[in-house]
Amino acid sequence: MKSTHVLILLGLLAACKSQPKEKETEAPANAPKAEPIACYQYATAADTITLKLVNMGGTVGGALIxxxxxxDMNAGTIKGTLRGDILLADYTFKSEGTQSTRQVAFKKTGNAFIEGYGETTNVNGVEQFKNADSIVYSSSMKLEEIPCK
Structure with a gap:
């Protein structure tokens, strides 16, 4: 009878043993939280450019298509800074199965962004503007603010 009590006691102890906690998936308290900024799009019957931005605490990230x-269509992510009305970011994308990175620049005008173009140079495999102050923002492809999906 005593061995039966021992077995019952061991069974109860095993059943009561707490399960280990799963790893918490929340970001650390000091990690920047991604806050939505806005979405922008240029669209015609033949062409579309979509820019989705989030504020990542000091930097701006998002998607560009x-x-x-x-x-060839290309889609990827951007990460950079928004200083005043100028967004300067690295765009990492895939096109024809090859991953590339190039710098992009957009100027905010009202509720839209206009892409900037200028002379570039290759620095460690990344196309970068030679002089950010000489970027020209005169594209006819104006990315208007749209509701984010």
Missing amino acids: YKLKEK
Whole structure:
């Protein structure tokens, strides 16, 4: 009888043993939280450029997609800074199965962004603007603010 009590006691102890906690998936308290900024798009019957931005606590990140007629579609992520009305970011994307990184620049005008172009140079495999102050923002492809999906 005593061995039966011991077995019952061991069974109860095993059943009461707490399960280990699962790893918490929350970001650490000091990690920057991604806060939405806005979404922008240029769209015609043939061409679409979509820019989705989030504020990541000091930096700006998001997604950028180009679908231009007679050009290969490319989609990727951006990470950079928004200083005043200028967004300067590295765009990492895949096109034709190859991953590339190039710098992009957009100027905020009202509720829209206009992409900037300028002379570039290759620095460690990344196309970068030679002089950010000489970027020209005169593109006819104005990315208007749209509701984020």
